[in-house]
Amino acid sequence: DAKTTQPNSMESNEEEPVHLPCNHSTISGTDYIHWYRQLPSQGPEYVIHGLTSNVNNRMASLAIAEDRKSSTLILHRATLRDAAVYYCILSYYNTDKLIFGTGTRLQVFP
Amino acid sequence: GEEVAQTPKHLVRGEGQKAKLYCAPIKGHSYVFWYQQVLKNEFKFLISFQNENVFDETGMPKERFSAKCLPNSPCSLEIQATKLEDSAVYFCASSEPGTSGGNEQFFGPGTRLTVL
Numbered sequence: 001d002a003k004t005t006q007p008n009s010m011e012s013n014e015e016e017p018v019h020l021p022c023n024h025s026t027i028s029g030t031d032y033i034h035w036y037r038q039l040p041s042q043g044p045e046y047v048i049h050g051l052t053s054n055v056n057n058r059m060a061s062l063a064i065a066e067d068r069k070s071s072t073l074i075l076h077r078a079t080l081r082d083a084a085v086y087y088c089i090l091s092y093y094n095t096d097k098l099i100f101g102t103g104t105r106l107q108v109f110p
Numbered sequence: 111g112e113e114v115a116q117t118p119k120h121l122v123r124g125e126g127q128k129a130k131l132y133c134a135p136i137k138g139h140s141y142v143f144w145y146q147q148v149l150k151n152e153f154k155f156l157i158s159f160q161n162e163n164v165f166d167e168t169g170m171p172k173e174r175f176s177a178k179c180l181p182n183s184p185c186s187l188e189i190q191a192t193k194l195e196d197s198a199v200y201f202c203a204s205s206e207p208g209t210s211g212g213n214e215q216f217f218g219p220g221t222r223l224t225v226l
Contacts, residue, residue, distance in 0.1 A: 032212045036217075042219060042220075043114075043201050043203075043217030043218055043219050043220050044153075044201070044203075044215075044217045045217070046214040046215065046216070049212060049214070051212065085151060087153075091212070095158065095165065095166040095168075096141065096143075096158065096165075096166075096205065096213060096215075097143065097155040097158060097166055097168075097169070098143075098145070098153075098155065098215065099155065100145075100152075100153035102151050102152065103151050
């Protein structure tokens, strides 16, 4: 299974942009890149996903490197409610199963 | 329903006892996934269903774990003869039919299984 690597933790101040990096050097051509986040005592929550092109939605932006071996989740203005563990995940084209990394714990300070 | 429902919220079993977990996917979603989260951050895919058919079972420990999704019933994940290492939070997720690999999965709140 293709794996992702992320920093264990990151910090941000409220209202500032946050860039969460992810490496996935063994990604195959048909794997999608997903980001989910998990708040304490909750199930993972979808944030964004993409295949090759950069993506934007109301929650975040996803920047995908040209060679697809890395990606960055961008939260444009962090809020206290964005404090969570963020998982960079690859999903298999044929089965949709999500292969989770170990996640980045994001702390947001007022 | 509009959310994935999982029952029970907590389950405590003695080693060797059976455990059965339930999941009601979002109405209209045809895919159901089971994941196991051990030690806070480690997720493991177990099995997925397309309607009542097994879609991918590559993550299932074959000896003691089984799962079903029958029409008009919640999906279930059963562990026969639980072991200490089965202690984890078990998440169910569902998704709509559509582009393979690119579907959003909606997760339930999880069932915390504690094996003593």
